[in-house]
Amino acid sequence: MKLLSPIGYFILPYRCLTSKSPRVRFAPSPTGYLHLGGLRTALYNKLFAKSHKGSLILRIEDTDQTRKVGGSVDALVHDLQWAGIQCDEGPGIGGKHGPYIQSERLEIYQKYISKLLDNGTAYRCFCTERRLNLLRRDAMRTHSIPKYDNRCRNLSFGEVKEKLKAGTPNCIRFKLTSDCQYFEDLIFGGIAYDVSLNEGDPVLMKSDGFPTYHFANVVDDYLMGISHVLRGVEWQISTTKHLLIYKAFGWKPPKFGHLPLIVNADGTKLSKRQSDVKVEDYRRKGVYPLALVNYITLSGGGFDHVPGAGIRLKSMEELAEEFQLQKISSHPSRLNPELLDECNKLEIRRRLRDEKESRALVATLQQLVKCSYPEQKLNVSSDHVRAVLEWATTRISRLEELVSDKYGFLWILPSNTDKAEINKELLEQLIPVLESLSNYDQIHIKQYLREFCTKNNVKFPIVMKMLRSVLSGLAEGPGVAEMMQLLGKQQSLLRIKTYIK
Structure with missing residues (x-):
């Protein structure tokens, strides 16, 4: 067992996953756009479910109403569908475990918070925001960990009844125990952590009647039959807290796996201010769904990639068949923009063949x-x-x-207005030469043009400049021979003939 920090956080050896038909979920908050990290989480959940003949559930976690952004749910669903990630249950899809939007499940949360109040693992807290702010300030002044002092945990039944009768606003907190919870992270291996060392009793139900993430998350995962939770590593530290809530209900928790951070090529953290964080930005810039999906898998692990074998664009079916949780690295996933360009190039080729x-x-x-x-x-x-x-x-x-x-x-037909420095007679002599070419590639075109210049005693650069003007009307661009090959014999001759009419 290896101690990583003085706060009681351990990593132990990895153990293998066993599951027959998993149920996994992607549970974003509707606080804006779908970013690359969210897409990776949704994708890996989909591939895991697909590879084990399981189900992917989409759940919208909107319990923090202050951060909710209008239209973000529709945008999120659109981004998932664009990326080829089809959910089996969720808003607009249906399923027997709905509703799949947390703000529509408030009655369910009230029912289950009552169970914790009844069994004594939760209690009502009447502390004001002012008092909580004072606690935070005192902690900062003494350089200690800011946390709730659990003051209301010891209120008597009569005191609670009296405050409720007076209409005193309250939230509901969970009684943390000094219990070092252990779980096998499917990616990082064994984790052990005593959450009570660094936190006071956490809020489960806010005074506005909405649950916190930690409570709603546990209740929903249990009721929706979630067998495996694959989410970002930022939630790893909260998992032991969730395990205590499962324990308080007497429920068996799902298996947990936490995906490492996605970082820039230089190891710096991705920023929401960057233009290459939103899935929407990638789509707007002409990146294709399959290219973006492959790009994520090349950066995030979970697949066999033979060094030096090059990049091969894989379908969602192929990715699901190859996907293995144990092959995901616990190190941050570094993005390489060159891989994205190569993936998109391969996707253009694939589409051309269909x-x-x-x-x-x-x-x-x-x-x-x-x-x-x-x-x-x-x-x-x-x-x-x-x-x-x-x-x-x-x-x-x-x-x-x-x-x-x-x-x-390539597209603009040259204008006939500027005929300066154009030798029509020379162009007329050149037409049969070009017509006679059997190999219309830039090597043979350049060879015949040089022979033509030598035979007619004219400088090669002069003919090149003249042809560039006639063919494109532009002063710059690819080489003339390459341009003629691209335009093709018919189009090249048509432009020359049109010009000298």
Whole structure:
């Protein structure tokens, strides 16, 4: 047994998981957007349930009404569905263990808080907020741990009755015992912690009639038949408190596993102020669901990744088949943005190979081009767009890159207004040369253009500059031969012929 800190927190050796048909849950608070850590938690719960033929329950934990953000539940459900994470029970889905929104379960919590009051493991606390603030200030002044002094725990039955009769506001607290609780964390191994060393009796039911997270969490997990709780490591320290509440009810607790933090590549903590924290931001930037899901699994462990084998995009079914809790590292998961780019690139290739999805890909890019160049004459034919996509799969990781200024030549048909430094006769002589090319790739195009310049006694850079102007009307961009290969023989010749008319 290894002591990690002087507050009674231990980590012991890991033991194996055994379960036949688990029920797991993703239980976010509707306080805003779904962030990357929340998506990872939902994903790993889904993969765990799917790999064991179990069920994933979505539960909305909105007991803190002051932090609730309007519309966040719908946005959260939309993000989950976008990512391909389908829940088996929950709001809008149904199930026999509902309601699945905690603010709709208040009568249930009142029923179960009464059980703890009756068996003496909970009590009413009448301390005012002013007194609690004074306790915190005193603790800070003496450099001690701020915690409730359990004053109301010892009130007599008569004193409680008198205060209730007077209408004195009260909350309900749980009687912590000096009991070092132990549990096997499915990821971190054995954990032992005496919560009473650092906390006073915690509030279970607030004075407004709403339960705290700790109480509602335990009651709901039990009533909904949750067998395994997979959640962020920030809740690990609270688990022993939850175990004491399970013990007070006489209930068997679920198994617990805590997922490590997700951090930046340099080890710094992700910030909500960063643009790459919201799932919504990834979607807006052109990241595909399967790419984001694979990116998370590459950063978070739980799968076999052979070093040097490269990245392979896996379906949700494949990920579920490979997922193993014991392979999740207890170390923080470092994000590598380069892996995300590679995953998105692979997803574009995969979609191009699927007939239905490739049509949608073409349509999306056509719309992007039209919106990016509303005043220009464009070439956005399906064949041309598809050819561009095939060419671009090794060059870009987001479709949006193809409508940047760098690739404007792909879509904008050059104007005939500026004919300075254009030798029409030379272009006319070049047309049959290009028409005769059987291998229309940039190596052969460049070779034939050099031979043409030598034969006609004209400098190669001059012809390149002239062709760039005719083909794109742009001063910069890819090499002319590469540009001609991308445009294709037919489109290249059409642009040259149109220009010299």
